[in-house]
Amino acid sequence: MTTTAPDLRIGTLLRGWRERRRVSQLELALRADSSARHISFVETGRSRPSEEMVLRLAEHLDVPVRERNALLLAAGYAPRYAETALDDPSMRGLREGIDRLLRGYEPFPALVVDALYTVVAANRGILALLEGVPERLLTPPLNAMRLTLHPEGLAPKIRNLREWRGHLLHQMERQIALARSDALRELYDEVAAYPVVGAGGDTDREDPTPYPYLALPMVVEHRGRTLSFLSSISTFNTPMDVTVAELAIETFIPADGATAEALRELIG
Incomplete structure (x- = not known):
């Protein structure tokens, strides 16, 4: 041949x-x-x-x-999977389903991002955590990694920033190795270069005290309270569209009763 x-x-x-x-x-x-x-x-x-x-x-x-x-x-064949914009009429059912899911998860934080961590949708729990973030960082399109790690974003409020930052950067490294995306690599280089600043100086600890959880929490100072969350990421099963395949739903589970109660008071 x-x-x-x-x-x-x-x-x-x-x-x-x-x-x-x-x-x-x-x-x-x-x-x-x-x-x-x-x-x-x-x-x-x-x-x-x-x-x-x-x-x-x-x-x-x-x-x-x-x-x-x-x-x-x-291989010389036509692409099999479409890439449909989220605002396309055919995506209406998906968009409505996502909105119902995010609202149903309130008062706890949840958001949906695409392959470049662009925020597609978020609920009031996420918006509450972003209280005090400068308006220029909240101008669409929002990027979850920038919002989390930027020194003027959520980063100063994260008590275990070094650990959480390391987790997020490692997550991005795994995705880059999988997809080899130039855009994702550029985003990684940008956020990895942000200076590390945190709440109460806790991020400078050489030997941080282990957290009493089964998974690494994100510990945030918010309105004088310490909130602890475990993160869970879900994707769509057997997607037949590129856009849908690259969506990820991240939910932040209260790691303790005090966090759950605080979110109920904040969101109502």
Whole structure:
């Protein structure tokens, strides 16, 4: 079979995803009901995979939906997944569902972000935590990472800023390794360069006292009270649209009764 440019490119991309997932050619072949020989031929450009095979391999390598379109294009096929704007009429049901979810979670904070941490929607619990943040940082489009780590944003109120900052930057690093997004890398470089300032000087502790929680909390000083939250992130199951696939719903669970009661008083 004559090797073409698309064959070589799809092979390189698939090999890259396989190596990132630390899966051998044999293991991938077994998962995808193929053979190690065929996987090898695809990766070296000796064989062009069918459209079905590209999608099957992408599924077993847990390739993000946006990157599955890139694989299909590299193999010479049309993209399979649409990328629909959230304000499109066809997204009305999704938008209304998100709004109901966020309202239903009040008084506790919750928000929805896209792949670049742009805030798509937020509830009154989030707005309460952002009280006192300068207006220029609240001008749309809002970015959750900037709002959290900027020295004039939420950062000065976070008592365990060094730990929480490290968690957020590590989260971004994992996403960059997965998606290799230039825009996400630029955002990472920006927020990682912000100076570290925090509430009460607690962020300067060399040996911070362990928190009595099962997961790292975000501890915030707000109106003279200490609020502690555990963060949970949810995504949509089996998305068939790039936009939907890249949405993430983050909810902040009160880590103690005092935090829950304080939020009820704040939001009403």
